[in-house]
Amino acid sequence: MADMMIKDLILPSLHWNTDLINVLFDGEWARKICAMPICVSTSNDYVFWKHTPSRIYSVKSGYAICLSTHLSRYSTPKDLNRINYPVKAFCKRKLWHLPGPQVWKILLWKIITDSLSVGAEFARRNIVMDQMCPLCCVPDSIETLDHLFRDCVLVKRLWACSSLGISTNFTDCICLRDWIINWILFFDSKENSSSSIILFLSMVWSIWRVRNEVIFSGKTFSVDYFYNLQACVAKAALEAEEFATSKASRLGQSSFNPLDTIRSDIRNHFPFFMVGEKGACKCFRAKVDASWVDFSRASLGWVVYSPEGVRYCTFARSFVAESAIQAEAMGIRDLITWALGHNILYLDISSDCLQLLLQLAGVELPHHLTKGLLQDIEHFFTFFHCLCFTFLPRHLNMVAHNLARAELGL
Known part of the structure; x- marks a missing residue:
């Protein structure tokens, strides 16, 4: 029996030799052996890798199996x-x-x-x-x-x-x-x-x-x-x-053009727009910026120049804001209220926050954190003879930027 092979348990008709199997094995094992289908193909046996469609082993598939085993070491x-x-x-x-x-x-x-x-x-x-x-x-x-x-x-x-x-x-x-x-x-x-x-x-x-x-x-x-x-x-x-x-x-709308939503009086000057009639000879210029670190640390800073180009005032303070754009909006609102308090009715405001200027211009819908601030700013429009807003790149707004950062010790 030690020299027997599986083929010795198969009849020439390619069926199991049930009589011999029942003699050699117990009843349970005999039933399991007889229940196994017999391959009728005459091809030779070969080794294959079941984890790839090609049935050929690759290092990539082997690594994937090792990785899945590693990931599941805490699993049952x-x-x-x-x-x-x-x-x-x-x-x-x-x-x-x-x-x-x-x-x-x-x-x-x-x-x-x-x-x-x-x-x-x-x-x-x-x-x-x-x-x-x-x-x-x-x-x-x-x-x-x-x-x-x-x-x-x-x-x-x-x-x-x-x-x-x-x-x-x-x-x-x-x-x-x-x-x-x-x-x-x-x-x-x-x-x-x-x-x-x-x-x-x-x-x-x-x-x-x-x-x-x-x-x-x-x-x-x-x-x-x-x-x-x-x-x-x-x-x-x-x-x-x-x-x-x-x-x-x-x-995503193919016909959408941001300039189409800007009011006609500012369309030709985007991203610059103005409220009122400009009086260049007596317009104060201001540069404003804000710095936001986290939900408990924010600051603003601005510098105001007289119509003659002389530095008129600098200001900075820290406060609490929930986002960077909210801090920028608070900076512009504070600057406007300061100007009204000093009877400055001709003001040209420059900011490096293009997103906020787009919201002021109506190009983008106001965020819920800035909606109330933008409403306050628009309310102050009526008190000015001329109020201008201009986009200024960051490298041209470093004075206000450094004022805001210095307030936070940055």
């Missing part, structure tokens, strides 16, 4: 048989096309490819570092990606109390990678998907940023600070997405 065998969306396809078709800043997508890519440096990853590379989670500080909590972004007791509360209301209970059977991909695909299938995806990504980004501030800046974790940070970054991303969508939809 059940998870490996149930991947709802292949990682490679998600990164190619979805990840880099998601709304939001590019840095969010890079962070998400690092999470999905398991290449983010956390405590457990340092330990795997034999780097001596504290593996304890810096957020919950539970002695037995090892900072893995799953723990940091989803399973930490504090992070669970953050997800549950967020505007998305995501419950992270009963998620032990799914790895973080699949959990993130499934949520993004779920949001993408709904109406107004961009806002939900931005909120989801802002939560992931805020968790990572707060974690780094706790480790590298020595800050104490605060739920209020986290939600303020998340709300700010999400709001900024939503505004950017709203502006990009609006601009793309308008520019």
Whole structure:
């Protein structure tokens, strides 16, 4: 029996020799052998690679198999048989096309490819570092990606109390990678998907940023600070997405010409426009600029020249603004109110913020952060005999620019 081969169990008619099989094997094994189909082809056997359409092995396909195994080392065998969306396809078709800043997508890519440096990853590379989670500080909590972004007791509360209301209970059977991909695909299938995806990504980004501030800046974790940070970054991303969508939809119209929406009295002087009758002999000239660092630090600066070209006044102050364009609008409004307070009724304002001038001219719709400020500016039009707005490149507006930056200590 030791010298027997499989062909010895097959009859010349290409059927199993059931009598011999039943003698040599137990009943269960005999039934399994007889249930196997017999190949009737006379071709020789050959080795093939099942992971490529050509059935030929390539280094690329081998690397892909090793990478998928590496990505799934935290998953259970059940998870490996149930991947709802292949990682490679998600990164190619979805990840880099998601709304939001590019840095969010890079962070998400690092999470999905398991290449983010956390405590457990340092330990795997034999780097001596504290593996304890810096957020919950539970002695037995090892900072893995799953723990940091989803399973930490504090992070669970953050997800549950967020505007998305995501419950992270009963998620032990799914790895973080699949959990993130499934949520993004779920949001993408709904109406107004961009806002939900931005909120989801802002939560992931805020968790990572707060974690780094706790480790590298020595800050104490605060739920209020986290939600303020998340709300700010999400709001900024939503505004950017709203502006990009609006601009793309308008520019997508083949017949659209920005100059067509400018009032006829300024069309021939774009990007310069004027309200009232210009009196060149007595017009003050002003250059204004703003500097915006984050949601708590902004400043403005301006310099005013007399009709004779002599520097008349310089001014700078710091304040709070939610975006750079809002800071620019506040700078122009403050300059106009200052001019009216000094009885300057002929004023030529130069700014390097073309987007704001386009909104003032009616070329672009005002953003909700600048709408009220632009209404104030337009209200002041009636008090001037002549009010001009001129676009000025940044390199010609360095005096006002440096005034604003110096106010922030930059």
